[in-house]
Amino acid sequence: MKNTLLFLKIAFSLAIFSFVSCGDDEGEMTAVIEDPPPVSTVVLDPNQPPSQKLSDYKFFKGELKNQEPAYSVIPYEPISALFSDYALKKRFVWMPNGQKATYINASEILNFPIGTALIKNFYYNNVQPNNTTFILETRVMIKKEEGWIFAEYIWNDEQTEAFLNQTGDGVFKEITWIQNGTPITLNYNMPAESQCFTCHKLDNNKVLLGLEPKSLNFDYTYEDGTQNQLQKLIDFGYLEDNLPGTIETMVDWEDTSQPLEIRVRSYIDMNCASCHIEGGQAGYRGIRLAYGDTTNPENFGICEDPDTPIPVLFDKKIIEPGNAEESILYYRMSVSQEQYRMPQQGRQIAHEQALRMIAEWINSLPGTCD
Amino acid sequence: MKTKLLLIALTLSCNLSMGQQVSFTIQTINTQNDGDDRGLVDMNGDFLDDIVSIGRQNIQIFYQQTDGALSEINIPTTFADYPASWSMAAGDFDGNGYNDLLYGGGSGVTFMKANNTGTGYTEISGSEFVFSQRSNFIDINNDGNLDAFVCHDVEPNVFYINDGSGNLLYNQGSLGDYPTGGNYGSVWVDFDNDRDMDLFIAKCGGEAPRRDNEMHINNGDGTFTEVAAVMNLEDDMQTWSSAWADYDNDGDLDIWIGASTTADGFHRLMRNNGDGTFTDVIEDSGLTLFTDTDIENATHDFNNDGFADIITAGKILYGNGDLTFNIIPGAPFGSAFGDVNNDGFIDAFGAGTLLINNANSNNWLKINTIGTQSNLNGIGARIEISSALGNQMRDIRSGEGFRYMSSLNAHFGLAQDTTIDTVTVYWPSGVIDVLNDVDVNQTLTIIEGATLGLDDNTVKNLILYPNPAVDVLNLSDISQFESPFYSIFDMSGKRVMNGSLDNQRLNISQLAEGVYILRVADRHTRKAQKFSKKR
Numbered sequence: 001m002k003n004t005l006l007f008l009k010i011a012f013s014l015a016i017f018s019f020v021s022c023g024d025d026e027g028e029m030t031a032v033i034e035d036p037p038p039v040s041t042v043v044l045d046p047n048q049p050p051s052q053k054l055s056d057y058k059f060f061k062g063e064l065k066n067q068e069p070a071y072s073v074i075p076y077e078p079i080s081a082l083f084s085d086y087a088l089k090k091r092f093v094w095m096p097n098g099q100k101a102t103y104i105n106a107s108e109i110l111n112f113p114i115g116t117a118l119i120k121n122f123y124y125n126n127v128q129p130n131n132t133t134f135i136l137e138t139r140v141m142i143k144k145e146e147g148w149i150f151a152e153y154i155w156n157d158e159q160t161e162a163f164l165n166q167t168g169d170g171v172f173k174e175i176t177w178i179q180n181g182t183p184i185t186l187n188y189n190m191p192a193e194s195q196c197f198t199c200h201k202l203d204n205n206k207v208l209l210g211l212e213p214k215s216l217n218f219d220y221t222y223e224d225g226t227q228n229q230l231q232k233l234i235d236f237g238y239l240e241d242n243l244p245g246t247i248e249t250m251v252d253w254e255d256t257s258q259p260l261e262i263r264v265r266s267y268i269d270m271n272c273a274s275c276h277i278e279g280g281q282a283g284y285r286g287i288r289l290a291y292g293d294t295t296n297p298e299n300f301g302i303c304e305d306p307d308t309p310i311p312v313l314f315d316k317k318i319i320e321p322g323n324a325e326e327s328i329l330y331y332r333m334s335v336s337q338e339q340y341r342m343p344q345q346g347r348q349i350a351h352e353q354a355l356r357m358i359a360e361w362i363n364s365l366p367g368t369c370d
Numbered sequence: 371m372k373t374k375l376l377l378i379a380l381t382l383s384c385n386l387s388m389g390q391q392v393s394f395t396i397q398t399i400n401t402q403n404d405g406d407d408r409g410l411v412d413m414n415g416d417f418l419d420d421i422v423s424i425g426r427q428n429i430q431i432f433y434q435q436t437d438g439a440l441s442e443i444n445i446p447t448t449f450a451d452y453p454a455s456w457s458m459a460a461g462d463f464d465g466n467g468y469n470d471l472l473y474g475g476g477s478g479v480t481f482m483k484a485n486n487t488g489t490g491y492t493e494i495s496g497s498e499f500v501f502s503q504r505s506n507f508i509d510i511n512n513d514g515n516l517d518a519f520v521c522h523d524v525e526p527n528v529f530y531i532n533d534g535s536g537n538l539l540y541n542q543g544s545l546g547d548y549p550t551g552g553n554y555g556s557v558w559v560d561f562d563n564d565r566d567m568d569l570f571i572a573k574c575g576g577e578a579p580r581r582d583n584e585m586h587i588n589n590g591d592g593t594f595t596e597v598a599a600v601m602n603l604e605d606d607m608q609t610w611s612s613a614w615a616d617y618d619n620d621g622d623l624d625i626w627i628g629a630s631t632t633a634d635g636f637h638r639l640m641r642n643n644g645d646g647t648f649t650d651v652i653e654d655s656g657l658t659l660f661t662d663t664d665i666e667n668a669t670h671d672f673n674n675d676g677f678a679d680i681i682t683a684g685k686i687l688y689g690n691g692d693l694t695f696n697i698i699p700g701a702p703f704g705s706a707f708g709d710v711n712n713d714g715f716i717d718a719f720g721a722g723t724l725l726i727n728n729a730n731s732n733n734w735l736k737i738n739t740i741g742t743q744s745n746l747n748g749i750g751a752r753i754e755i756s757s758a759l760g761n762q763m764r765d766i767r768s769g770e771g772f773r774y775m776s777s778l779n780a781h782f783g784l785a786q787d788t789t790i791d792t793v794t795v796y797w798p799s800g801v802i803d804v805l806n807d808v809d810v811n812q813t814l815t816i817i818e819g820a821t822l823g824l825d826d827n828t829v830k831n832l833i834l835y836p837n838p839a840v841d842v843l844n845l846s847d848i849s850q851f852e853s854p855f856y857s858i859f860d861m862s863g864k865r866v867m868n869g870s871l872d873n874q875r876l877n878i879s880q881l882a883e884g885v886y887i888l889r890v891a892d893r894h895t896r897k898a899q900k901f902s903k904k905r
Contacts, residue, residue, distance in 0.1 A: 204577055
């Protein structure tokens, strides 16, 4: 037992060494081992309103724009990500000292303790004119006694600070970056508070997205090595150690070694199911697009009439087997007009790579309707 | 004998209604790629419905010419902060004779204000986040200036009050305040015949209270009270729009409320009981088999039989005048409605396609409204007509159905009636105009107050001399006006001249001999005076 503790102490101190990039001889290391375990420097009182500046929380060490998490701020990512106009994202979770989340089941969001913060930076690389990295926004969700709140931080042009959006109205910012060799210009939308709630909503409560075990149960490469994300949270003390032996997990939709249908269902879950779920914003529509629901063709809209026919595909089905071009689901994913596009929020341009997969899948579906 | 007669009558009416379905001829309109094809509404003040397609940086208009030709113009605009994706409304909020536009976008609202020649538009976009749905122009506070209303999908509704100086002041709250919104289809109607416009909101999505339809009655003093529950209209069905017409021609507006999904309740056909309550009469209407759903629900009299029809989901539900309907497919889908060839039959435009009503032998009447005390478009006016087949009514509405902007002209079908006993216009100002013995198959332009004797709402001191005039009208001091513009109407209400009023002399040499009305207006004031022109 003592050995184990000592080992943990060494592991922690090693972590510190690598964080601060200093000290490399045995003597110093020995000295650190005698120190108490590191403590979180994060400043977050869930009883207070959100901070005015992102830096106030001390989520990051060093220069803010380097997005390097401070001790106790743990990065994570979902196995298939939500497409947001090719924006790159870094996601982090932090919990108050001694608090931990609990597991409910594979498809439900982990139950986080009061005071938890989820932090998500949105940025692009190769931003013009100088091919730089530019961070647009940081979305923070904080769990208070009464539930989750949203705090939207907008980065300044100098990239030295992000400030709380006071109006709640959201902001647009034009940005040009190089995507796979092609410049794309976008009027990037930093969301209004009520816009956040259209997706982060279940039964009229504010909820997290993408933090279900089915999304997290895979290996992630941390600074100190590769590890299963759930195990990492358990090891750090952020998650109760009572996971079942097997967790039904989605796949990385880009992993072509996986079956096509599973890739499609994984992508659709992450990109569509926040609304197309019982109790979600589009819960009144017939389709149900969560990973556990799309095993049923009817839930997926296969051979189903849409509630809201659209002019160019009048009388067509949501999914017409073998015919992506005449499938409303494919159409809505491919257009940019905001009255037709899906997802409605967070996307202005089409996700070409995913569309190719969706088309391949629809075109592979056998049979005809009626 | 009585039974036999009744039987014959039934057969006749059945044959008539079946025989009077109209068909449509499809014509492609070369709107620009990705254009939001939104409007079939007059844009340039000649009361002929024009085709309107909106781009992010342009307004493409196909003006209807008096000879029926379409004259295309593409007017560049600044890059609109918000597109006309979710809805468009039209109305002349600065009263300069050219309709302005409202784009209801997913993140906000953009206004495009027409200049005094209709050749250019100035963008006005707010920074407020608005997840727009149906939008309307309407004089909410009845001060004579058009205001605007926009349904908010995810917050309380917003509206823009016109301060009379061309500024639209943003407001949120007091007209549908459910915190997370659920507001889809607003329509302004006078359901209780008290000559002001009440607000009905079709609602959808989320928990039952979020989607309870709302009815905000106009208290006549600029305030509104939500009373849907006592009217039997508080309903947690799922709907995006409603279509209000007097389907049984009994003197009050009934409602078709089209379900967007029938999972939480079927379509409603609500008969106005005339006592402030409504009763669902769909059971006996012939529409219980109508299981299609659509976000668009609108009403017009497509076959001009004098009975209002419903159009939704690519089908026309032809009204029989008694709250029963026949369901006929093959109708326009997702369209604005108006009269694109001025033949008195309602056509449709949407998605780059014109659907021209092939008409039948029925008679009709169209009415254009020009407000003087009320807003220039006469939006919010109630028009009632009586003829042999009964009484009919229309409200002038900017923004019906869900997404599109249909004609601001009132259109009536008159079957085989050849004369209309009375046409009554109840203006938002309270002015009432009455015309007797009106011919069918014509378009009538009614100027507010014109039938009263003009002195009642016009001034005498606008024109100094001479009157009658030959070539030049000399106006009195116009320094009270700020950048005024003038319009001259003939006595049929047709606008014959208009432009900016740069000095106190107006050259009228081009006018034919006759009696005219001169109207001078700026953003604050409107004055009108009758004058005679001589050779």
